[in-house]
Amino acid sequence: MSNLSEHEIRRREERAKLEDLDVDPYPPQGWEVTAHAADVLAGFDDAKHQPNEDGEAKETWRVSLAGRMMSKRVMGKAAFFDLQDESGTIQVYIRRDDLPEHYYNQVFKKLLDIGDVVGVEGFAFRTRMGEVSIHVERFELLAKSLRPLPVVKEVEGQVYNEVTDKEFRYRQRYVDLVVNPHVREVFRKRARLIATLRHFLDARGYLEVETPVLQPLYGGAAARPFTTHHNALGMQLYLRIADELYLKRLIVGGFDGVYEIAKDFRNEGLSRFHNPEFTMLELYVAYKDYAWMMDLVEEMIEHVARELHGTPDVQVGDHAISFARPWKRIPLFEAITEKTGHDLYGKDRAALAAAAEALGLEIDETMGAGKIIDEIFGEFVEPHLIQPTFITDYPVELSPLAKKHREKEGLVERFEVIVGGKEICNAFSELNDPEDQRRRFEAQARLAAAGDVEATREIDEDYLRALEYGMPPTAGLGVGIDRLAMMMTDQASIRDVILFPLLRPEAPAPATAKEEAAAEAEP
RNA sequence: GAUCCCGUAGCUCAGUUGGCAGAGCAUCUGACUUUUAAUCAGAGGGUCCCAGGUUCGAGCCCUGGCGGGAUCACCA
Numbered sequence: 182m183s184n185l186s187e188h189e190i191r192r193r194e195e196r197a198k199l200e201d202l203d204v205d206p207y208p209p210q211g212w213e214v215t216a217h218a219a220d221v222l223a224g225f226d227d228a229k230h231q232p233n234e235d236g237e238a239k240e241t242w243r244v245s246l247a248g249r250m251m252s253k254r255v256m257g258k259a260a261f262f263d264l265q266d267e268s269g270t271i272q273v274y275i276r277r278d279d280l281p282e283h284y285y286n287q288v289f290k291k292l293l294d295i296g297d298v299v300g301v302e303g304f305a306f307r308t309r310m311g312e313v314s315i316h317v318e319r320f321e322l323l324a325k326s327l328r329p330l331p332v333v334k335e336v337e338g339q340v341y342n343e344v345t346d347k348e349f350r351y352r353q354r355y356v357d358l359v360v361n362p363h364v365r366e367v368f369r370k371r372a373r374l375i376a377t378l379r380h381f382l383d384a385r386g387y388l389e390v391e392t393p394v395l396q397p398l399y400g401g402a403a404a405r406p407f408t409t410h411h412n413a414l415g416m417q418l419y420l421r422i423a424d425e426l427y428l429k430r431l432i433v434g435g436f437d438g439v440y441e442i443a444k445d446f447r448n449e450g451l452s453r454f455h456n457p458e459f460t461m462l463e464l465y466v467a468y469k470d471y472a473w474m475m476d477l478v479e480e481m482i483e484h485v486a487r488e489l490h491g492t493p494d495v496q497v498g499d500h501a502i503s504f505a506r507p508w509k510r511i512p513l514f515e516a517i518t519e520k521t522g523h524d525l526y527g528k529d530r531a532a533l534a535a536a537a538e539a540l541g542l543e544i545d546e547t548m549g550a551g552k553i554i555d556e557i558f559g560e561f562v563e564p565h566l567i568q569p570t571f572i573t574d575y576p577v578e579l580s581p582l583a584k585k586h587r588e589k590e591g592l593v594e595r596f597e598v599i600v601g602g603k604e605i606c607n608a609f610s611e612l613n614d615p616e617d618q619r620r621r622f623e624a625q626a627r628l629a630a631a632g633d634v635e636a637t638r639e640i641d642e643d644y645l646r647a648l649e650y651g652m653p654p655t656a657g658l659g660v661g662i663d664r665l666a667m668m669m670t671d672q673a674s675i676r677d678v679i680l681f682p683l684l685r686p687e688a689p690a691p692a693t694a695k696e697e698a699a700a701e702a703e704p
Numbered sequence: 705g706a707u708c709c710c711g712u713a714g715c716u717c718a719g720u721u722g723g724c725a726g727a728g729c730a731u732c733u734g735a736c737u738u739u740u741a742a743u744c745a746g747a748g749g750g751u752c753c754c755a756g757g758u759u760c761g762a763g764c765c766c767u768g769g770c771g772g773g774a775u776c777a778c779c780a
Contacts, residue, residue, distance in 0.1 A: 184751095186713085186714060186749080187713095187714090187731070187732090187748075187749050188714055188730085188731060188749090189714085191731075191732080252740085252741090254739055254740065254742050254743095255736085255739095255742095256735095256736050256737065256738085256739060256742075256743085257735070257736035257737060258736080258737045259736090259737035259738075259739085260737090260739085261738080261739050261740065261742085263740085272739085272740075274737095274738065274739085276737060277737075278737080294731090295730075295731095306738090307738095308738045308739075308740085309738045309739085310738070310739065310740065312738090312739090312740070314738085314739095316738095328714080329714040329715080329730070329731075330714080330715090330730090331714070331715040331716085331729095331730085332714085332715065332729060332730050332741095333715080333716090333729095334729070334740095334741045335741080336740085336741050339741090341716075341728085341729070341741060342715055342716045342717090342728080342729055342730085342741095343715090343716075344715065344716080345716080346711095346715090346716090346772085347772065347773060348711090348771070348772045348773085349715090349772095351772090352772095360715090402780065403779085403780050404779070404780085405779095447779075449778065449779055450705080450777080450778055450779080452775095452776095452778085452779085453773095453774080453775095454779085455778090455779065551780095555780080575780085579780060580780070581780090582780095583780095595780090597780085604780090607780065635778095635779080635780090659780095674773095684771085684772080685770090685771065685772090687771080
């Protein structure tokens with residue numbers, strides 16, 4: 182108990198006093214909610230609902246709400262407090278003489294705090310100061326709060342004592358959500374974003390499926406996996422880095438359009454743009470190619486922007502971005518030529534390395550031709566692509582699962598969408614030639630053997646077997662949902678669109694003590 | 705993994721040249737039946753992230769560590 186703050190000690194004492202007064206701090210029953218704060222504020226009609234001098238209204242509007250007490254202003258025998266529910270905040274007026282004997286003096290005034298969850302029932306009215314409020318006639322404590330909640334105040338748009346500490350906000354997201362209304366709005370938008378994508382795809386008849394998170398072989402992307410172990414089977418498993426290879430098995434199986442909104446896991450560093458677990462939309466449609474997929478992506482993302490903002494124009498950081506169709510489409514090598522003056526198409530590794538060095542990039546021996554092109558693009562082109570842009574036709578060595586280009590030697594039919602200088606989509610005509618696919622896997626295995634930690638070492642024989650049965654020509658798409666959410670909600674960090682981003686654990690004192698004891702016991 | 709910045713009361717933050725650890729809000733006591741950052745009078749509250757070092761004396765200087773942020777590296 183000694184490590185509790187004065188506030189925490191006092192609230193525990195209050196809890197005990199409540200129980201002494203037969204007020205259950207955690208009553209078992211619910212509370213009938215007939216209205217939310219925002220409904221009352223929006224629906225209050227002075228002509229109908231406002232009581233006159235005698236307390237009579239043409240039409241008394243009785244409401245019952247539940248939520249958290251966010252402030253408390255006691256003025257002797259009456260008090261005001263702010264009640265926050267999921268919709269917003271409304272002021273509540275509470276009088277001693279409207280409540281059961283002694284409840285106001287002994288319970289409400291003395292034992293209830295900011296942060297407590299309460300139910301109120303009463304009628305809506307407008308105070309002398311002009312604020313629509315609830316005049317309480319029935320009041321109940323629904324859950325006692327034992328920790329002090331940060332108190333944030335807002336006056337005429339000016340916010341005081343706003344909780345801004347990132348660590349506090351991410352570790353205690355529940356508090357962040359309580360005290361920062363704009364954070365709740367970000368996650369509502371994210372939910373709407375995903376729902377909109379799902380409806381868009383469902384409306385076109387594509388089937389939403391679920392594929393394994395735990396995979397005996399990982400593939401479908403270049404990344405290091407997390408590993409885990411299944412006890413009963415005694416086998417190592419990987420958390421998926423992509424669901425691509427399973428979804429294409431389903432195309433082989435005869436579903437002509439499948440998608441999954443999946444958590445993927447990549448064992449990489451953390452940054453403003455990377456969380457080790459993240460959400461990806463993958464879509465595969467049979468009998469289509471990447472050109473068709475570009476049309477679909479444009480339509481889908483514009484639709485999302487309109488659903489979330491009512492317009493295809495979205496402010497992202499310093500940029501006013503328009504998702505209105507059509508978007509610019511430019512082949513990768515043309516884009517590079519445009520920005521750097523170097524035409525790199527068809528050049529061998531030595532020529533590419535020379536160009537890169539002429540541009541001031543550092544090149545080392547381990548970088549292949551594809552990697553050098555990728556570096557040049559990432560450095561000189563990608564950051565300048567602010568409006569949505571399709572970059573098309575990538576080098577084959579960067580794309581082991583994409584079909585070779587129908588005309589351009591050494592390229593594949595692939596595109597990425599760049600917005601605000603960041604990739605948000607990756608798509609291609611899927612490689613369905615099993616023998617070509619085997620050669621690509623073998624090339625990856627050689628890279629892995631040569632020390633590339635992100636190349637897939639093992640060949641997925643079952644995937645090749647599936648392709649050998651015959652996969653229709655197929656267009657595939659991957660959309661980074663977190664990064665799309667960052668744009669659509671104008672957040673600069675991926676942690677601000679993930680409810681519980683990965684952080685290092687808070688150092689728990691007991692563990693430290695245990696370790697010290699173990700260390701002392703060792704010699 | 706590297707570099708830079710940050711860590712002080714429940715929250716937001718000051719803290720002088722190294723010299724008794726502060727403010728606002730929150731909390732507590734009292735007053736107040738339409739207040740609204742309610743007000744008025746009074747009061748309490750600190751592992752200054754942790755561990756060492758320098759010093760008569762460290763929130764402040766030095767070393768190491770922990771945690772967070774930004775940039776970079778990494779990242780189909």
